[in-house]
Every structure is written in structure tokens, then in C-alpha cells.
Amino acid sequence: MLDRLKAYRSKRDFTRTGEPAGKSRKSGRELSYFVQKHAARRLHYDFRLEWNGALMSWAVPKGPSENPGDKRLAVHVEDHPIEYGTFEGTIPKGEYGGGTVLLWDRGTWEPHGDVDEAMKKGKLGFTLHGERLKGDWALVRLRGRDKKDRGRDNWLLIKEKDSVAKSGGKGAIERATTSVKSGRGMEEIAGDMKTRRSDRSDKSHDADEIEGVRVSHPDRVLFPGEGVTKRDIAEYYLEIADLMLPHIADRPLALVRCPRGSEQKCFFQKHASPGWPDLFKKVSIREKSGTNDYLYIDSAAGLVAAAQMDILELHIWGAHVDKIEKPDRLVFDFDPAEDVSFDRVKEAARELRDRLQKLGLESFPMATGGKGIHVVVPLSRAHSWDQHRAFAETMARLMAEDSPARYVATMSKAKRRGKIYVDFLRNQRGATAIAPYSTRARKGAYVATPLSWNALSRLEDAHPASVKDAARLARAGDPWKGYARIKQALPLSKLKIK
Numbered sequence: 001m002l003d004r005l006k007a008y009r010s011k012r013d014f015t016r017t018g019e020p021a022g023k024s025r026k027s028g029r030e031l032s033y034f035v036q037k038h039a040a041r042r043l044h045y046d047f048r049l050e051w052n053g054a055l056m057s058w059a060v061p062k063g064p065s066e067n068p069g070d071k072r073l074a075v076h077v078e079d080h081p082i083e084y085g086t087f088e089g090t091i092p093k094g095e096y097g098g099g100t101v102l103l104w105d106r107g108t109w110e111p112h113g114d115v116d117e118a119m120k121k122g123k124l125g126f127t128l129h130g131e132r133l134k135g136d137w138a139l140v141r142l143r144g145r146d147k148k149d150r151g152r153d154n155w156l157l158i159k160e161k162d163s164v165a166k167s168g169g170k171g172a173i174e175r176a177t178t179s180v181k182s183g184r185g186m187e188e189i190a191g192d193m194k195t196r197r198s199d200r201s202d203k204s205h206d207a208d209e210i211e212g213v214r215v216s217h218p219d220r221v222l223f224p225g226e227g228v229t230k231r232d233i234a235e236y237y238l239e240i241a242d243l244m245l246p247h248i249a250d251r252p253l254a255l256v257r258c259p260r261g262s263e264q265k266c267f268f269q270k271h272a273s274p275g276w277p278d279l280f281k282k283v284s285i286r287e288k289s290g291t292n293d294y295l296y297i298d299s300a301a302g303l304v305a306a307a308q309m310d311i312l313e314l315h316i317w318g319a320h321v322d323k324i325e326k327p328d329r330l331v332f333d334f335d336p337a338e339d340v341s342f343d344r345v346k347e348a349a350r351e352l353r354d355r356l357q358k359l360g361l362e363s364f365p366m367a368t369g370g371k372g373i374h375v376v377v378p379l380s381r382a383h384s385w386d387q388h389r390a391f392a393e394t395m396a397r398l399m400a401e402d403s404p405a406r407y408v409a410t411m412s413k414a415k416r417r418g419k420i421y422v423d424f425l426r427n428q429r430g431a432t433a434i435a436p437y438s439t440r441a442r443k444g445a446y447v448a449t450p451l452s453w454n455a456l457s458r459l460e461d462a463h464p465a466s467v468k469d470a471a472r473l474a475r476a477g478d479p480w481k482g483y484a485r486i487k488q489a490l491p492l493s494k495l496k497i498k
Contacts, residue, residue, distance in 0.1 A: 004054045007078040011096040018089050018274035022081020027053050032290045033128055034085035035064065035105040039186055040097045045104065045173070047074060047157060049126070051115050054079040060157055063173040064133055066166040068159045074139060076153035086292055088181055089274045090190055100190045103181040105132040106289040112136075125160075131180050131289075132172050136160035181292075183268040191259065192275065210234045213279065213304040222261045222312065223445040228467050233439060234307035236447075239470035241300035243450075243477075244437040246484055248303075250320045252283060252294040254432040255306075256313035262441045266312065270294065279305040283321040287430070296321055312441035315432035318388065319381075326381035327388040330490075331433045332396065333423035335372045337416045342371075342461055348399075348407065348420050349373045349456065355395065359491045364480045367462045369440035369448045374433065380489045385429040390497045391490050392424035436480075439467060452479045 005022050014021050032050040037043075038059075045063040048055040058074035065072055088103045107130030111118070118124040122141030128134055142154040159165055178185050184192075208218040208231055218231035237244070258266040272282050272293035279302040280295045297303065306314060318327040334348045349365050352375050356363050366374040393409070399422050400409040408419045426433045434440070436450045446463035465473055492498070 004052075004079045005081055008080055011078070013095060017091050017095050019087055019091060020081055020083040022054075022083055025053050025082060027051065027082075030108045031110070032082065032085055033105075033107050033109040033130060034103065035130070035133070036085075036087070037063075037102040037104045037186065038097065038099060039101075039190075040091075040099040046077075048080060048085055049109055050082055050085075051111075053082065055082055055085060056119075058139065058155060058157065064137075064157055064159070065171050065173070066133070066135075066159050066164070067168075067171065068161045068165050069167065070159070072157045074155040074157040076141075076155055082290075085290065086181065086271065088179060088184075088189060100186050102179045102184070102186050102189055104176070104179070105130045106180055107131055107133075108289065122155075132176055135162045135164035178267075181269075181271050182273060185267075188259070188265075188267060192273075208234075211238055211301045211304045213277070213301050213308060215304065215308045220261075222258060222310065223443075223467070224261060224263055225443050226445045226466070226468070228445045230307055230310070232467055233312075234304045236439070236467045236470040237303035237307060238300055239474050240437050241303055243474065244303065244435070245298075245300065247436045248314060248316055248438075249298045250296055250322070252285060252296055252317040252319075252321060252324070252432075254315040255295070255309075255311045256315070256441045257310050258312045258441050259310045262312055262443065262445075266441050277305040277308065280309075283324070285324055312439050314435045314438040316435045317430075317432055318427060323381050325385065325429075327383070327385055327427070327429075328379050328381045330377035330379055330388065330392055331426050332375045332392065333368070333372055333421075333426055333433065334375070335421040335423055337419055337421075339418055340420055342459075344406070345371075345373050345420060345462070346456055346459065348422070349375050350453070352395070352399065352422075353453065355398070359494055361488055361491070362486055364483060365451050365453060365456045366436055367449045367451060367456075367459060367464055368434055369438075369446035369463050369465075370442065371462050373456070373462060374448075376436075378483055378486050378488070380487055382489050383492065387490065387492055387497055389424070389428045391492065391495060392427040394495050394497065396422040396424040437473070447473075449473070450479050455479060 012019060027050055034048045036046040038046050045060045047058045047060050057077050057080050059077055060072050060074045062072050088101055090100045091098045110127045112125035124139045127136050138158045138160060140156045207214050207216045215234050220230045222228060222230055255269045256266050257269055272295050280297060282293045283296060284291050285294050318329040332352055334345050336345050353363050361377055363375050363377045366376060368374055396409040400407040407422050408415050409422050425431060434448045436448055438448050440446050444463060445467040447465050449465045
């Protein structure tokens with residue numbers, strides 16, 4: 001492993017670049033695959049296949065093509081560490097490969113035969129199982145075509161003819177321009193780096209210190225219609241922290257970031273990237289494409305740091321970081337079609353409450369700050385993710401089967417007219433739901449608001465509170481009294497779930 005990374009390390013100064021130096025490791029049964037869009041001296045795509053503890057790498061100037069008629073030049077370059085596959089950020093100017101890197105695709109790959117022998121012969125066949133690229137492919141070495149290519153190991157990347165090959169229309173490179181990791185585009189990734197550099201060079205009068213956190217550009221307006229600034233959001237979270245932390249602390253997060261405010265382009269970020277405040281802690285979580293770092297917080301200062309990073313929505317996993325495979329929070333999302341009244345949404349939430357009570361489960365309602373209601377069920381950590389999802393799906397489908405004119409348990413929008421979608425999919429591993437008291441990245445600066453069942457009856461819409469109501473929410477206290485003390489297990493046997 002060390003010998004294979006010698007060339008890689010010799011070209012980089014790891015005191016200046018955020019690229020990983022790499023650790024010695026063995027490849028597992030599943031081999032990872034990555035494509036990174038790289039705006040270096042020239043824009044190109046880095047195509048990487050894991051083999052024997054490192055990433056074999058090719059620079060593809062025009063990017064991969066799903067058309068078997070396109071034979072794309074692929075320059076074989078030095079092996080990279082496996083950790084490099086999830087790297088996303090900006091390599092400093094003047095460093096090797098300086099420029100912005102976006103994770104364009106990821107997944108696994110299966111070689112067709114002996115890899116080492118194929119590399120010697122100059123023809124490697126394989127199958128990709130990526131988020132964007134799939135099917136059978138080949139890398140074929142070119143030999144001595146041009147004197148000016150002397151010293152370069154040139155190959156062709158070719159899509160084989162199969163059921164997923166495409167011969168017309170826009171290719172994947174043209175169709176997909178954002179990151180599979182963070183949802184950001186190249187400009188946003190580069191802009192984040194520029195923002196961090198700018199923040200470090202800000203003068204003291206252009207920053208506030210809130211709960212020990214330096215909040216830069218505190219007067220930047222993030223909700224233009226309401227005049228809500230970054231400072232307002234930081235102070236909101238500080239005011240509401242005692243109510244919010246029991247629900248968000250130590251859970252992996254998915255984040256909606258809006259650097260230019262709620263009315264401009266926002267992006268969804270699941271994984272950690274360089275430059276985050278230390279108040280955001282990291283936890284490694286196994287996924288289909290490998291292991292990735294997620295972020296979580298555990299303090300009021302962490303909530304203020306979220307405001308500093310222009311995060312306008314905090315979504316949480318249904319498990320805590322110490323037992324990631326043991327979910328402890330069930331959530332049902334009642335999402336009404338445009339022609340459904342809010343009174344019907346409240347009726348649906350109460351119907352589910354009654355069904356859950358018959359099974360011995362207590363539940364709690366929350367206005368989402370959008371148009372729906374969440375019903376949340378705290379649970380003991382005594383079952384698997386498969387059982388967690390199966391229970392939620394069974395409850396949702398029972399409601400849809402018993403009242404097909406009122407409810408639907410499928411995502412199809414065509415089937416949702418006049419009905420309420422009972423969304424159970426937030427209960428599968430890796431899925432998230434909006435955190436209680438989180439702001440929402442939409443007009444109004446509304447927040448997700450936990451309620452008592454009595455208060456739900458009086459509710460007129462799904463957004464009863466905004467950032468400006470922090471003091472009122474804090475004075476009202478916890479509407480979910482007893483939530484943390486409840487010890488209840490999923491009644492799997494009653495629904496015949498194994």
C-alpha cells in the first residue's frame with residue numbers, strides 16, 4: 001500500500017492541501033468506484049477503481065460517455081488512497097492539481113476476470129454499480145499512437161453495449177452537474193472555500209461572538225421577506241437550545257445550506273467536507289459505496305455554529321451515533337395534496353395516534369413548518385432498521401387500505417389528488433426527518449413546532465411559529481413532556497413482523 005502511494009504523496013504538501021494522505025488498508029469484498037469532476041488547469045473527470053487497497057486512477061478529459069460509440073481518452077495516472085474517493089473541496093492554487101473537486105459519482109464495481117492480468121494485457125472489463133453510471137464498461141490501453149504522448153499511459157474508456165447503454169440525447173455528464181455527496185455545484189464548492197477564507201480575514205467589527213462561536217457577517221439577511229439575519233437565527237437557536245437539544249444531539253445530520261439566503265439556491269449536504277467548525281463532530285457510517293463521515297452536534301454552541309454555516313434546515317437520523325444500527329425514533333409524515341384541507345391532516349394525525357395507542361404506543365405531533373404534520377414515536381433501541389421500516393410501512397398501508405379515498409401510501413403524485421400521503425420512508429436506514437424546532441428554508445422563516453395533542457386541535461395551519469417566536473416558545477416550555485422518559489418497544493408480533 002505504501003509503495004503504491006509513494007508517487008501520490010510525493011506530489012502533495014499535506015500541510016497546504018485538504019486531500020487525504022491515505023492510510024494502509026485492505027480492500028474488502030465490495031470494491032468501491034468513484035468519478036470526481038476536477039477543475040484543475042483543464043477541466044476533466046477522474047475515474048477511480050479500488051484494487052488491492054488503493055484507487056487505480058485515470059484522468060478522462062471529456063468525462064465518461066454512456067454511448068458505446070464514444071471512445072473517451074483516459075490517461076492512467078498515479079494510484080490514489082481509497083479515502084480520496086470521498087474527497088470534495090478546493091485544492092489550493094499552486095499545489096498539484098490545484099482547483100475545485102466535486103464528487104460526481106460513486107458506487108461499486110465488479111471486474112470481469114483477473115484484474116492484474118487484465119492491466120498487464122491492457123484490456124480491463126468491468127461492471128459499474130454507481131448512482132449515475134451503471135452497466136458494462138472497458139478500459140483499453142493505446143500503444144504508441146503519437147510521439148507527443150510519449151511517457152503518458154493512454155487508455156480508452158468505452159461503454160459496452162447493454163440494456164443501460166444510450167445512443168442519443170444528453171449524456172450523464174450533461175444531465176448531472178451536482179455532487180452526489182453534497183448536492184453542490186462546482187461554483188458552490190469553490191464559493192464555500194472563498195467564504196471560509198473571507199471569514200478568516202474578517203475584521204472584528206464584521207463578526208459577533210455568540211455562545212463562544214464567531215458568527216461572521218451577522219447582519220447578512222437570510223430571510224429577505226421577514227428581514228431575518230444570520231444573527232437572528234443564531235440567537236433563536238440559543239434561546240431554544242434547551243428544548244431542541246434533547247431531540248437533535250448526537251444524531252447524524254443532513255443539512256440544507258443557503259449561503260445566499262432562503263430565496264436563492266440552497267443545497268442538501270449529508271457528508272462532512274473540509275473546513276467545518278470543530279463544534280460539528282464526525283461519525284463514520286458504513287454505506288453501500290463505502291464508509292463516509294457524517295456530522296452531528298451535542299451543544300448549544302453547535303446550534304449557533306449551524307447558523308454560522310448558513311444552515312437553514314437540520315434533518316436528523318432515527319438513531320444516535322453510539323448505536324447507529326438501533327433506531328429509536330419513528331416518524332410518520334402526513335403530506336396533503338394541494339386540494340386537501342388542513343383539518344383533514346389533523347384528523348389523519350389523530351387517527352394514527354389512536355391506532356398506535358391500541359398497540360400500546362404513545363406518540364407526539366409536530367407541525368412541520370411547511371404544510372404537513374409529523375407524528376413521532378419514541379422507542380427503545382431493541383429492534384433493527386428492517387423491522388423499523390416494516391412497522392412504519394405496515395401502519396401506513398393499513399390506513400390507506402382502510403380509507404383508500406382519504407390516504408395513499410405510495411409516492412406517486414398522480415395517485416395523491418384529494419388524498420394525504422402517509423410517508424413512512426423516513427424510517428429506513430440513512431433517511432432523515434426535519435428536527436424539532438429547526439428553521440425551514442422557505443418564505444416566512446417558519447420553524448418545525450412540537451405540539452401537545454390538545455394544541456393540535458386548535459391549530460389553523462402547519463406553521464404556527466417562526467424564528468421571531470423564540471421567546472414565546474421558550475416560555476411555553478416543553479409540549480412533549482415525558483417524551484424522554486417513555487420506554488416502549490415496537491409491538492412487532494402484533495403486526496406479524498419478524
